[in-house]
Structure formats: C-alpha cells, structure tokens
Amino acid sequence: MLIKDGIRIDGRKPDELRPIKIEAGVLYRADGSCYLEWGGNKIMAAVYGPREALPRHIQDPTKALVNARYSMASFSVEERKRPGPDRRSTEISKVTSEALESVIFTELFPRTTIDICIEVLDAEAGTRCAGITAAAVALADAGIPMRDIPVACAAGKVDGVVVLDLTSEEDKEGEADLPVAIAPRTEEILLLQMDGHLTYKEFEEALELAIKGCKQVAKLQRQALLNKYKTFEVK
Amino acid sequence: MEIPEVKRVSAIKKDYLARLAKEKKRPDGRSADEYRPIKIERNIIKKAEGSARVKIGNTMVLAGIKLEVGEPYPDSPEEGAMTTSAELPPLASPEFEPGPPTPDAIELARVVDRGIRESKYIPFDKLCIEPGEKVWIVFIDLHVLDYDGNLFDACSLAASAALQNTIIPNERYGLGENKPLPVGSPPVSCTFVKYENFIVVDPCLEEEQIAQARFTVALDKNGDIRAMQKGLRGSFTIDEIKNIIKRAQIHAKKIRKLLGEGNGKENQKS
Numbered sequence: 001m002l003i004k005d006g007i008r009i010d011g012r013k014p015d016e017l018r019p020i021k022i023e024a025g026v027l028y029r030a031d032g033s034c035y036l037e038w039g040g041n042k043i044m045a046a047v048y049g050p051r052e053a054l055p056r057h058i059q060d061p062t063k064a065l066v067n068a069r070y071s072m073a074s075f076s077v078e079e080r081k082r083p084g085p086d087r088r089s090t091e092i093s094k095v096t097s098e099a100l101e102s103v104i105f106t107e108l109f110p111r112t113t114i115d116i117c118i119e120v121l122d123a124e125a126g127t128r129c130a131g132i133t134a135a136a137v138a139l140a141d142a143g144i145p146m147r148d149i150p151v152a153c154a155a156g157k158v159d160g161v162v163v164l165d166l167t168s169e170e171d172k173e174g175e176a177d178l179p180v181a182i183a184p185r186t187e188e189i190l191l192l193q194m195d196g197h198l199t200y201k202e203f204e205e206a207l208e209l210a211i212k213g214c215k216q217v218a219k220l221q222r223q224a225l226l227n228k229y230k231t232f233e234v235k
Numbered sequence: 236m237e238i239p240e241v242k243r244v245s246a247i248k249k250d251y252l253a254r255l256a257k258e259k260k261r262p263d264g265r266s267a268d269e270y271r272p273i274k275i276e277r278n279i280i281k282k283a284e285g286s287a288r289v290k291i292g293n294t295m296v297l298a299g300i301k302l303e304v305g306e307p308y309p310d311s312p313e314e315g316a317m318t319t320s321a322e323l324p325p326l327a328s329p330e331f332e333p334g335p336p337t338p339d340a341i342e343l344a345r346v347v348d349r350g351i352r353e354s355k356y357i358p359f360d361k362l363c364i365e366p367g368e369k370v371w372i373v374f375i376d377l378h379v380l381d382y383d384g385n386l387f388d389a390c391s392l393a394a395s396a397a398l399q400n401t402i403i404p405n406e407r408y409g410l411g412e413n414k415p416l417p418v419g420s421p422p423v424s425c426t427f428v429k430y431e432n433f434i435v436v437d438p439c440l441e442e443e444q445i446a447q448a449r450f451t452v453a454l455d456k457n458g459d460i461r462a463m464q465k466g467l468r469g470s471f472t473i474d475e476i477k478n479i480i481k482r483a484q485i486h487a488k489k490i491r492k493l494l495g496e497g498n499g500k501e502n503q504k505s
Contacts, residue, residue, distance in 0.1 A: 027295075027326075027327075027381045028293035028295075028383055029293075029327065029328050029329065029381055029382055029383065030326070030381075040281055040282075042279075042280065044326060044380060046325075046326040047326075048325070048329050051329070069333055070389075071324060071327065071333075073280075073297070073299060073322075073376065073378050074298065074299065074301065074320075074322075074374065074376045075280055075282065075283035075284075075286065075299025075374075075376050076280065076282055076299070077282055078282060078302035078407070079303075080303060080374050081378075083289075083320060083322055083376070084335065085333075115325060117324060117325050117326035117382070118326075119324060119326050119378070121280060121297060121299075121378070122279075122280045122282050122283070123282060124281075124283055163283070191401050205374050215270075232488065
C-alpha cells in the first residue's frame with residue numbers, strides 16, 4: 001500500500017512535486033554551474049566550453065559537440081557504488097547529451113565541445129531528471145545560446161494511480177516510471193523513457209502530468225538564474 | 236610525452252609570480268604563513284554513513300564515508316580495514332578528464348590515507364564483528380568539486396570531519412542498533428610549496444602551477460609527525476624541511492580547533 005486515501009507515503013498528493021531548491025553559479029572554476037536539491041537528491045552540475053574539441057579527429061567542422069557526463073558519487077547510494085562509469089550511467093549520459101543538444105545553437109561553435117558534468121552526490125529516485133534540470137541551469141549560467149531552458153520531471157503509476165515525481169519506494173514497488181524532458185516554451189519532448197506497464201490512456205495522463213511538473217520546475221530554474229544576477233542590481 | 240595543461244603556465248604569469256615572490260608577496264595578497272578561509276560543513280549526504288564538505292578559499296571537496304561488512308586481511312583477523320579513494324572529476328576543473336584515477340588522484344588518496352592510518356584515528360580493533368570472518372570496512376571517498384589548489388589539506392580535513400560524524404550501520408546488516416563510529420584524535424595535514432625559493436603554506440592554484448616542490452606533513456595532537464610526503468621535481472634543503480615542520484605545527488594547532496575531538500555524535504549522547 002503506497003497510496004492511502006489519495007495521499008502518498010511521503011504525504012504528497014498524486015500531482016505534487018517533492019521540495020526543490022536550485023542555485024546557479026556555485027562553482028569557481030566552471031564556466032557555468034548549478035547546485036540542485038530535489039527531494040533527497042543532491043546534484044552538482046558544471047559546464048565547460050565551448051572549448052576546442054580534442055583530440056582533433058573528434059571535431060565537427062559544422063557544429064559544437066555536446067558531451068554530458070552523468071556520474072554518481074560512490075557514497076550517494078545505500079550500497080557503496082564502485083567509482084567510474086557503469087552501463088546505467090553511460091546510457092543516462094547519452095540520452096542527457098542528446099536532450100540538451102536539441103536546444104543548443106551548436107552551429108555557432110564549430111570544432112568545439114561543450115562539456116557538461118553532472119555529479120550525483122546524494123541519490124533518491126529521479127536522478128536523471130534532476131541531472132538534466134541542473135545541467136540546463138548550468139548551461140544558461142555559462143551563457144551558452146539556447147532556444148529554451150530544458151527541464152525534466154518524471155511521472156509514473158503507483159497502486160493504479162498516475163502520480164508525479166516518484167520517490168524511491170514508489171519507483172521500486174510501483175507499476176511504471178516515465179521520465180520526460182521538455183523544452184517548456186514549445187512543449188517539445190527532448191527525452192522520454194519508460195519502464196513498467198501503462199495503458200494508452202494512462203500514458204496520456206502520465207505524460208500530461210509530467211509536462212505539468214516540468215513547467216513548475218521550469219519556473220524554479222528561471223528564478224534561480226534571476227537570483228544569481230540580483231547582486232548586480234543597481235541600488 | 237605531452238605535459239598536462241595544468242602544468243603549463245604562461246611566461247608572463249610565471250614572471251609576475253616570481254617578481255612577487257622576491258618581495259615575499261603572494262598573488263592573492265596573503266603572507267607566506269596564511270591559510271585561506273576554511274569552512275567545514277558536516278552531515279550533508281543522507282545516503283552516506285558520514286560526510287563533510289570542506290572549503291579552503293575557492294577549493295571545495297566532499298568526503299563521503301560508507302561502511303560495509305567484509306572479510307578481514309589474513310594478517311589482522313580481528314581488525315577492520317579502510318580504503319581511501321579520490322575522484323578528480325571533470326566537474327572540478329577544465330584540466331580534469333574522465334577516466335580511471337590518474338597518478339595525481341592516487342597520490343592524493345594515499346597521502347590522506349596515511350595521515351589517518353598512522354595517527355590511529357580509526358580504532359580498527361573496535362571494528363571486528365566476528366574474528367577472522369567479518370569486520371567493518373571503512374570506505375573514504377573524496378570527491379573534488381572545485382579545484383583551486385591545495386587538495387591535500389582540503390581532502391584530509393574533509394575525511395577527518397566526515398569520520399567524526401560517521402555511523403556504523405548495524406541496522407542495515409541486522410547487527411543491532413546503529414552506533415557512532417568511535418574515532419580518536421584526528422591528524423591535521425599542512426601543505427607547503429616552494430617556488431623561486433619562497434616557501435608558502437596552503438598554495439592556491441596559480442602557485443601550484445609554478446611550484447618546483449611540494450611538502451605535506453600530517454601531525455597528531457601533540458604536534459608529532461605521523462606522515463609526510465614530498466612531491467614534484469624540485470628539492471628542499473634539510474633546513475627548509477625542518478622549518479616547514481615547525482611552521483606546520485603552528486598551523487595544525489589552529490586547524491585542529493576547527494575539527495574538535497572524537498565523534499560529534501558520541502559527544503551529543505554523553
């Protein structure tokens with residue numbers, strides 16, 4: 001029993017997000033950075049570039065490469081994770097790179113690479129969505145020209161109910177997980193993955209809910225970027 | 236062999252730092268015996284058994300502790316064990332690259348490991364569950380988040396602070412109640428570099444880039460030496476080393492006050 005009287009085990013309503021805190025420009029060395037807390041997730045993202053792509057043979061004379069690297073700290077999970085990339089993080093790195101690349105004006109920076117580092121420091125379900133959300137803020141903070149600021153959020157199905165932003169228990173025990181990343185202005189879908197079991201109707205409902213969640217998170221991303229520039233205000 | 240970018244410094248910057256060094260001045264205006272501001276935050280990673288984030292100036296590192304049940308080493312069947320590893324992820328600096336640990340990362344982890352081990356900071360004899368069969372293995376993982384010099388002291392401090400709020404996760408393994416990890420008195424590490432015959436404590440990145448030699452010393456609460464490491468291609472004279480250790484003893488005393496003694500959680504209970 002994960003849902004009782006329409007309330008989830010952590011006290012949320014089905015369409016409610018976990019608490020989210022976003023801060024832009026937190027690292028000294030990076031060109032752009034973001035620290036994000038989303039429920040029990042703690043994520044640091046950094047952007048370097050556009051910079052010369054090396055070795056030379058990987059350069060694309062028509063556009064910049066977008067290279068996101070998702071990585072989990074060994075102490076971020078219950079059982080210590082061996083450092084270094086595994087198959088799961090390699091896949092997440094790939095889909096994240098592709099999702100972010102779709103909004104970046106890569107043709108402005110031929111022969112370069114834009115490197116995005118996503119470090120999961122503390123993990124509690126939904127790290128890929130949190131990672132994309134943080135990476136997008138870091139990209140904006142680095143001044144990378146983009147059509148929109150990507151944002152991600154998951155929906156899923158628990159006890160037969162479509163819910164927003166799963167906790168780890170809901171992810172494990174629930175029936176389906178649907179992480180989605182969008183460009184919030186146009187609602188274009190940049191990333192969509194799903195595992196579990198949904199009817200077509202449930203999928204429609206879950207997607208709508210995920211997009212609604214994305215739009216709420218998008219507001220927090222914009223607020224975080226505005227907050228960074230508050231210190232530049234003329235008194 | 237190609238020299239990593241971090242080691243390459245423009246001639247103009249080198250000249251500038253050399254000129255400053257002749258007047259006993261540093262690029263950020265500090266004196267030769269001045270640390271940057273140090274900030275320690277504890278207990279910030281929920282999934283870890285212990286954690287701490289340390290900032291020294293712009294340098295920021297995160298230490299996370301995990302404990303697992305494992306087999307003891309055959310030569311110490313009644314003692315727990317510990318391993319230390321350091322990650323220099325590309326997040327922390329434009330010069331860091333993904334991949335297996337570099338020699339720099341391995342040296343860093345091993346120097347931090349020696350300070351902790353040799354000061355008997357973790358009482359391994361109290362980490363035995365079943366002699367010869369089951370003991371606690373302490374994993375110290377050092378995650379560099381922002382690299383602006385002096386990772387040795389930042390990592391050592393973060394590891395010590397994280398161990399001070401570490402819990403033995405007995406419940407997860409069905410071994411009874413969770414308990415604070417007992418710890419003794421922490422080692423304090425002080426790092427110096429030498430460039431243009433100028434020896435400074437707590438080097439910032441610019442200073443590390445032009446440094447000819449580096450020296451790290453880990454001291455216990457009596458000011459006795461527990462571990463040392465000389466690094467880089469340059470050399471020190473005997474008098475320089477003696478002088479460095481004396482200077483380190485003064486710094487270590489001050490830094491030790493930031494750490495306090497024992498496990499914070501133990502103290503809360505008593």
